[in-house]
Amino acid sequence: QLQLQESGPGLVKPSETLSLTCTVSGGSISSSSYYWGWIRQPPGKGLEWIGSIYYSGSTYYNPSLKSRVTISVDTSKNQFSLKLSSVTAADTAVYYCAVITLGGPVDYWGQGTLVTVSS
Amino acid sequence: SYVLTQPPSVSVAPGQTARITCGGNNIGSKSVHWYQQKPGQAPVLVVYDDSDRPSGIPERFSGSNSGNTATLTISRVEAGDEADYYCQVWDSSSDHPGNVFGTGTKVTVL
Numbered sequence: 001q002l003q004l005q006e007s008g009p010g011l012v013k014p015s016e017t018l019s020l021t022c023t024v025s026g027g028s029i030s031s032s033s034y035y036w037g038w039i040r041q042p043p044g045k046g047l048e049w050i051g052s053i054y055y056s057g058s059t060y061y062n063p064s065l066k067s068r069v070t071i072s073v074d075t076s077k078n079q080f081s082l083k084l085s086s087v088t089a090a091d092t093a094v095y096y097c098a099v100i101t102l103g104g105p106v107d108y109w110g111q112g113t114l115v116t117v118s119s
Numbered sequence: 120s121y122v123l124t125q126p127p128s129v130s131v132a133p134g135q136t137a138r139i140t141c142g143g144n145n146i147g148s149k150s151v152h153w154y155q156q157k158p159g160q161a162p163v164l165v166v167y168d169d170s171d172r173p174s175g176i177p178e179r180f181s182g183s184n185s186g187n188t189a190t191l192t193i194s195r196v197e198a199g200d201e202a203d204y205y206c207q208v209w210d211s212s213s214d215h216p217g218n219v220f221g222t223g224t225k226v227t228v229l
Binding site (some may be wrong): 037039046047048049051052060061062063064066096100102103104105106107109110111112 | 120149152154161162163167168202205207209211215216217218219220221222224
């Protein structure tokens with residue numbers, strides 16, 4: 001049973017870069033079965049897929065965020081990370097890391113971490 | 120980009136049947152997945168690949184998908200089914216393939 005845990009600052013200033021890390025336990029991030037992804041949910045709103053990465057480094061990004069997003073994987077630490085640049089208040093959300101079958105469902109979710117963008 | 124449209128809310132009495140729709144262009148050609156989310160919790164997968172249930176999900180949850188509409192059906196609704204529900208697909212039809220979530224539906228048990 002895979003388990004995911006997000007970590008990172010809960011408060012980011014406008015125009016700065018949001019950085020989060022997801023630590024994977026109960027399995028290897030080098031598994032060929034899954035993509036590793038980030039999904040966010042602004043307070044009181046719906047889910048938005050941010051992007052996904054394969055252990056080899058191939059990525060898919062939401063076109064609406066692509067210019068500001070970088071997702072990377074560190075197989076030695078069994079972690080993957082999210083960087084979102086030039087944040088504004090609209091980026092305030094609960095950020096979930098997730099395990100996603102390519103073309104399929106989100107199989108596992110982290111507990112989520114609230115990131116607030118404010119000066 | 121691909122858009123999935125859900126009704127904002129559905130109300131249902133206990134013991135009755137709730138149907139939640141997810142509309143998208145030719146969605147019948149895609150695999151649709153459904154999630155239940157209760158307040159303060161991460162979503163939980165309740166139906167995948169249109170109509171399959173993960174282990175531990177009651178048979179009361181079922182799904183169908185045809186044409187431009189996918190449907191999640193909750194039979195014999197219980198108070199514990201009150202939650203937000205989201206559909207999701209993988210859209211490979213555009214230049215930028217990716218995951219798409221529906222707008223979400225709040226199910227209220229009367």
